[in-house]
Amino acid sequence: MTNVDIVNLSRRGFLKGVFSTGALVLGVRLLPGSAWAADQLPLAGATVDSTVFHPGLFLGINPDGTVIIVAHRSEMGTGIRTSLPRVVADELDADWSRVRIQQAIGDPRYGEQNTDGSRSVRYFFDTMREAGATGRMMLIAAAAKRWKVSPEQCTTTLHAVVHSATGRKLGYGQLASAAAKMPVPNKDALKFKSSSQWRYIGKKFVSYDLAGICTGKPLYGGDVKVDGMVYASVEHPPVLGGKVKSHEDRDALKVRGVHKTVLIPPFKPPYAFQALGGVAVIANSTWAAFEGRKKLKVAWDDGPNASYNSPAYRKELEETARRPGRVVRSEGDVEAVFSKGGRIIEAGYYAPHLAHAATEPPVAVAHYHNGKVTAWAPVQNPQAVQEAVAGELGIKKEDVICHVTMLGCAFGRKSKPDFVVEAALLSKALGRPVKVAWTREDDIKFDYYHAVAAMYLKAAVGQDGMPAAWLQRSVFPSLMATFNPNQDYGSSLELSMGWNDIPFAVPNLQIENGRAIAHVRIGWLRSVANVYHAFAVQSFVDELAHAAGRDPVDYQLALNGPARILNLGIKDYWNYGSPYSKYPIETGRLNRVLEMCANQAGWGKRKSGNGWGMGIAVHRSFTAYVATAVQVEVDHKGKVTIARADTVVDAGLVVSPEMVVQQFEGAAGFAAGIARTGEITATNGRIDQSNFNDYEVARFADAPYETRVTIVPSDAPPCGVGEPGVPPFIPAFYNAIFAATGKRLRELPLSKHNLAA
Amino acid sequence: MIQLRVNGVKRTFRGDPKMPLLWYLRDALDLTGTKYGCGAALCGACTVLQNDEAVRACVTPMSALNGARITTIEGLGRHGLHPVQRAWMRINVPQCGYCQAGQIMQAVALLKSKPKPSDEDIEHAMSGNICRCATYPRIRAAIKAAAGESV
Numbered sequence: 010m011t012n013v014d015i016v017n018l019s020r021r022g023f024l025k026g027v028f029s030t031g032a033l034v035l036g037v038r039l040l041p042g043s044a045w046a047a048d049q050l051p052l053a054g055a056t057v058d059s060t061v062f063h064p065g066l067f068l069g070i071n072p073d074g075t076v077i078i079v080a081h082r083s084e085m086g087t088g089i090r091t092s093l094p095r096v097v098a099d100e101l102d103a104d105w106s107r108v109r110i111q112q113a114i115g116d117p118r119y120g121e122q123n124t125d126g127s128r129s130v131r132y133f134f135d136t137m138r139e140a141g142a143t144g145r146m147m148l149i150a151a152a153a154k155r156w157k158v159s160p161e162q163c164t165t166t167l168h169a170v171v172h173s174a175t176g177r178k179l180g181y182g183q184l185a186s187a188a189a190k191m192p193v194p195n196k197d198a199l200k201f202k203s204s205s206q207w208r209y210i211g212k213k214f215v216s217y218d219l220a221g222i223c224t225g226k227p228l229y230g231g232d233v234k235v236d237g238m239v240y241a242s243v244e245h246p247p248v249l250g251g252k253v254k255s256h257e258d259r260d261a262l263k264v265r266g267v268h269k270t271v272l273i274p275p276f277k278p279p280y281a282f283q284a285l286g287g288v289a290v291i292a293n294s295t296w297a298a299f300e301g302r303k304k305l306k307v308a309w310d311d312g313p314n315a316s317y318n319s320p321a322y323r324k325e326l327e328e329t330a331r332r333p334g335r336v337v338r339s340e341g342d343v344e345a346v347f348s349k350g351g352r353i354i355e356a357g358y359y360a361p362h363l364a365h366a367a368t369e370p371p372v373a374v375a376h377y378h379n380g381k382v383t384a385w386a387p388v389q390n391p392q393a394v395q396e397a398v399a400g401e402l403g404i405k406k407e408d409v410i411c412h413v414t415m416l417g418c419a420f421g422r423k424s425k426p427d428f429v430v431e432a433a434l435l436s437k438a439l440g441r442p443v444k445v446a447w448t449r450e451d452d453i454k455f456d457y458y459h460a461v462a463a464m465y466l467k468a469a470v471g472q473d474g475m476p477a478a479w480l481q482r483s484v485f486p487s488l489m490a491t492f493n494p495n496q497d498y499g500s501s502l503e504l505s506m507g508w509n510d511i512p513f514a515v516p517n518l519q520i521e522n523g524r525a526i527a528h529v530r531i532g533w534l535r536s537v538a539n540v541y542h543a544f545a546v547q548s549f550v551d552e553l554a555h556a557a558g559r560d561p562v563d564y565q566l567a568l569n570g571p572a573r574i575l576n577l578g579i580k581d582y583w584n585y586g587s588p589y590s591k592y593p594i595e596t597g598r599l600n601r602v603l604e605m606c607a608n609q610a611g612w613g614k615r616k617s618g619n620g621w622g623m624g625i626a627v628h629r630s631f632t633a634y635v636a637t638a639v640q641v642e643v644d645h646k647g648k649v650t651i652a653r654a655d656t657v658v659d660a661g662l663v664v665s666p667e668m669v670v671q672q673f674e675g676a677a678g679f680a681a682g683i684a685r686t687g688e689i690t691a692t693n694g695r696i697d698q699s700n701f702n703d704y705e706v707a708r709f710a711d712a713p714y715e716t717r718v719t720i721v722p723s724d725a726p727p728c729g730v731g732e733p734g735v736p737p738f739i740p741a742f743y744n745a746i747f748a749a750t751g752k753r754l755r756e757l758p759l760s761k762h763n764l765a766a
Numbered sequence: 767m768i769q770l771r772v773n774g775v776k777r778t779f780r781g782d783p784k785m786p787l788l789w790y791l792r793d794a795l796d797l798t799g800t801k802y803g804c805g806a807a808l809c810g811a812c813t814v815l816q817n818d819e820a821v822r823a824c825v826t827p828m829s830a831l832n833g834a835r836i837t838t839i840e841g842l843g844r845h846g847l848h849p850v851q852r853a854w855m856r857i858n859v860p861q862c863g864y865c866q867a868g869q870i871m872q873a874v875a876l877l878k879s880k881p882k883p884s885d886e887d888i889e890h891a892m893s894g895n896i897c898r899c900a901t902y903p904r905i906r907a908a909i910k911a912a913a914g915e916s917v
């Protein structure tokens with residue numbers, strides 16, 4: 010079943026007719042309206058607790074037995090729009106073949122909707138179970154009342170309530186209207202299935218949208234078409250913060266299909282999710298808008314960011330990394346150890362900017378009408394769309410309805426809805442619905458870039474090669490500069506990503522961060538600061554192991570130390586938004602995945618060298634523990650093939666093993682692309698890259714030929730899975746290249762190096 | 767005036783002959799299964815069949831298509847799912863899905879010319895189709911599964 014209704018939308022009514030009369034909708038009054046929630050309830054306070062259960066918002070049952078479950082998280086390929094509803098369906102004891110999924114609009118009453126940070130299951134597993142269990146108890150209560158028995162004598166089988174003593178049975182559809190009249194049970198009265206009773210959780214299943222994807226159904230942002238819609242393409246200022254000095258559109262207007270041009274004013278700092286400004290070309294087709302743009306002549310006032318040049322900036326970062334910085338964690342006294350002399354090992358690492366380059370470039374449709382905006386867009390956070398559009402247009406947040414389509418990848422780019430703001434601004438200017446489509450060049454040149462970073466690490470090692478003192482410093486422009494122009498050090502969020510939380514048992518430890526100013530929009534990209542932090546730390550561990558003449562796996566196990574729960578002593582440790590008491594750092598879990606991974610990959614069975622090598626790395630991020638071993642072949646021309654990757658992941662309880670395996674397979678290929686060719690640079694404030702010819706991403710033969718993923722069985726609380734596969738892959742890959750060639754590379758990407766023999 | 771067949775339906779195009787097929791399919795015919803990814807024949811998201819060959823719709827001008835027979839993802843399964851689509855579902859290839867129409871069309875063309883492709887054939891044929899979700903190993907497995915099925 011697919012989501013065609015997202016496209017054939019009468020502007021606000023695509024949920025109309027979802028429910029027939031007599032449906033059980035937990036809180037039936039909420040439902041058969043235009044926007045699931047927005048039109049039916051007076052908006053409560055501006056914000057809602059992130060995981061509170063709101064009966065009625067997630068679940069309904071029609072008298073024909075159809076169960077409708079709301080997916081309030083965005084689907085960008087993780088399968089979340091299937092897996093969270095599967096949790097509801099499981100607790101409800103619903104027949105999955107009779108479930109329909111309804112994508113939520115942006116509305117704070119759903120709780121947190123920012124599908125980002127690998128947290129959907131972490132945050133909402135319990136909530137979804139509560140939603141299902143509530144429905145199940147109300148259905149049981151309705152059946153018990155009809156049979157005049159006590160609810161305790163009743164139970165459920167698939168999609169039906171049964172009276173155990175007599176074998177009487179009533180289907181959910183038959184009970185829907187009666188159940189709708191039952192009181193909603195209190196949260197603490199809810200009865201849950203035991204994990205052994207789960208039908209769906211932890212079992213193999215595939216995406217609700219699989220058939221729709223394979224048959225080309227209109228599911229994505231660009232597939233939306235609204236009556237009277239025009240198409241827009243925007244020429245942005247090439248330097249962040251630049252302004253239009255003058256523009257000439259005579260030739261653009263001559264292009265067949267072009268209607269007019271519209272000036273979009275520049276943003277006011279902080280840029281956050283505002284439109285970049287520039288000149289929009291309005292036309293009757295996407296192509297005409299693109300063609301018209303080619304004929305525009307715009308003179309720009311670049312502003313101060315025109316001074317941004319990557320080689321000079323790199324030098325600055327690397328120099329800062331060699332100077333004392335702001336201390337973010339300190340144990341013992343590293344300087345005292347260093348000053349004693351002995352064996353000191355130090356290294357600097359460098360990782361450039363990256364662009365997200367989601368397969369589907371930014372695109373949005375918006376219609377401004379009577380002071381309200383309706384938008385359709387592939388966004389990770391529809392509530393951010395409400396806020397950003399409302400702020401820009403000076404209207405109320407609840408007057409922005411944001412329909413969420415499926416996302417052709419996202420990686421963090423689509424949690425930043427500047428492109429939806431553009432569409433809304435243009436629709437207001439034109440008085441009709443507008444589709445804004447970014448070209449790939451726009452996407453690459455006007456991203457919220459993953460930060461460039463320089464890291465410096467230094468260790469004093471003893472006779473056994475183990476560090477007695479460890480110092481590390483990272484320097485990168487912070488993504489918080491997006492929201493605060495004065496942000497000139499790393500935020501606690503970034504420093505908590507594989508930097509101030511390293512798990513090593515070293516008596517003297519100092520972790521620092523240096524100052525850096527952002528000159529482009531900095532954003533978060535799949536696994537964020539873990540990318541460069543894990544690259545540096547896990548490369549350095551490999552270097553120390555080799556310097557000690559020890560096996561890297563044994564060395565790392567010893568470095569991680571005995572199984573224990575780390576007490577970081579860092580007040581603002583972010584822990585990926587989860588409470589530390591529930592998700593502490595456990596070195597036992599870290600070492601277990603490392604050992605399992607080494608085992609699975611056949612670590613040590615084949616001797617590295619002569620163009621073949623295996624490397625390994627282990628890293629905790631988004632509360633999950635992941636080890637990856639990579640096997641490479643390097644030919645005499647320096648061409649690197651990844652024959653195989655092995656990944657072992659402990660992500661606590663896993664709702665969808667199949668989708669988790671897919672996430673780690675995908676993360677390996679994604680990370681291989683970053684490591685091989687990922688590099689964005691700027692010259693005079695302008696981004697040098699433009700499309701997949703000069704910003705290359707992993708193609709078929711660049712990814713591992715094979716990725717074997719093992720999930721550690723666990724009933725610990727569920728962890729993030731969308732991102733944690735990326736960080737360990739990159740150092741494991743580079744460590745493998747060292748094993749194969751003896752060349753230690755300390756800079757990303759691989760395309761900067763010549764490995765020819 | 768350009769006359770062509772799209773998914774078996776006769777069509778007449780009277781617009782700008784320089785317009786690429788991609789935008790005719792998406793904006794005029796509402797056949798949105800064919801995707802935009804780069805506009806420059808670099809990613810394969812827009813792959814369709816022209817007669818039996820895979821072409822990049824984003825760089826194929828309408829002027830080149832008089833008399834052409836175009837098949838898009840929507841037309842592939844007109845008479846029930848194509849074996850490649852079935853294999854894609856069995857192997858569970860897609861993640862976000864955005865590139866998959868292009869991947870499937872490319873694979874269909876490959877199997878038409880080489881019913882039993884080797885690893886090298888597959889790598890060569892699929893090298894122009896980017897999947898940012900990196901579903902590549904499953905794409906290989908699905909192509910092999912489809913090749914097996916069509917024996």
Ligand code: FES
Nearest residue numbers: 803804807810824
């Ligand atoms: S859109 Fe045609 S190849 Fe990328």
Ligand code: FES
Nearest residue numbers: 862863897898899
């Ligand atoms: S499945 Fe997402 S880009 Fe291929």
